[in-house]
Amino acid sequence: MFILVNLKAYPCDPVAVARAARDVADAHGVRIAVAPQAADLARVEATGVETWAQHVSPVEHGSHTGSTLAEAVEANGAEGTLINHSERRVTLAAVDDALAAARRTDLETIVCANDPEQAGAAAALSPDAVAVEPPALIGGDVSVATADPEIVEGAVAAVNAVDPDVELFCGAGVSTGDDVEAARDLGATGVLLASGVAKAADPRSALEDLVSGI
Template sequence: MFSYMDRPIFIINAKNYNEGSGDRLARFIEYAVSASQDFKVNVLVAPPIVDLYYYARQHPEVLISQAVDTVGYGSSTGHIPLMRLIDMGLEYSLINHSENRVDHMLIKDINLAAEEHGFKLIVCIQSINELEELISLGVKPYAYAFEPPELIGTGRSVSKYAGESLRKAVDLCSGEGVRCLCGAGITDVEDVELSMEYGVDGILVASGVVKADNPLKKIVQFSHIMSDYYSK
């Protein structure tokens, strides 16, 4: 297993897209493994939850859960236990995505539990106000991911259409010693280049890769750009 420390992060969120479900997800896992080895980038795939265990048996090092809960093993239904993800070999999880919002106090509790086990939480935020509120609660996860919901899935990227807010998010995260990622509408090389110029530590992409005509080409292009910027 190779080390991903101090690398930019490239998250491919397969959501519940048909193109990234079941056996169709296998190629994205293979691409992530290859790109992580060929470039100085930590490429992670967020499979549909129902597919997570199957692929974790093969390549947990390139997987990130789409969500996580504070519940442990025991009497709970429909939740994703943190310890189960850890036992599967995962090191990362998203939380509070715009399509799966979580109460801020619960985020704080989950982050504290994650920190105790060296598990890396990436907290999605919709706005600067939300980021400031979480910071005021003392939530310092492994990373925050700035994703304005109005841009998700539109092809209108955060770096082009919410640049000033992105810059502020980067500055706030930097002041707290927390990584800042960005997502929403990222579809092409220019989107990635602009994002890196704002100083982000990584990107989240969903349909821009999963639904692309040539996903491998996109993954290689984006990884190459991120690796080059991080090496400057």
């Protein structure tokens, strides 16, 4: 199982979270990555943790003020990027262009989707993974794998029907080892989470709990 911790714009210490994630990953032999804000990518990467971007823009070098260029993300240490998170939605055409931008720099990609239908459409664009995250459950106390397991099962089936080489992750409400275990049992190969770690009083303890489900 892959665990990706999205720090969003929460008022946490990204370096402290990154160090905790690195230490837990090393201690348990688990793949854990941290996705900080773009301005913090280099600081987080310097800790040695696997580092991801929260977004890359569907653009090339040029007049694109305010964009997040894939080349800049890669130069600052990111190994992958989220695309189309529910809080950073783009059109399907823009998803395709963002994937092309990520491929220019060999960034691994996760395209987020709201439901199984969108997951299947995203898989047709050949990202490395699709993450199904029902927006209503994001930031909540109940994980999608518990609240609506049919969404995860449906997304697994939809993605496999389109391209079995694309992995299926799930997110929304994931915060415990039980949530990770439930996601795995439903066929997901990774989880996305944010507040469960970024807003935790003790991020390391939260991460230790998460990996207990693997």
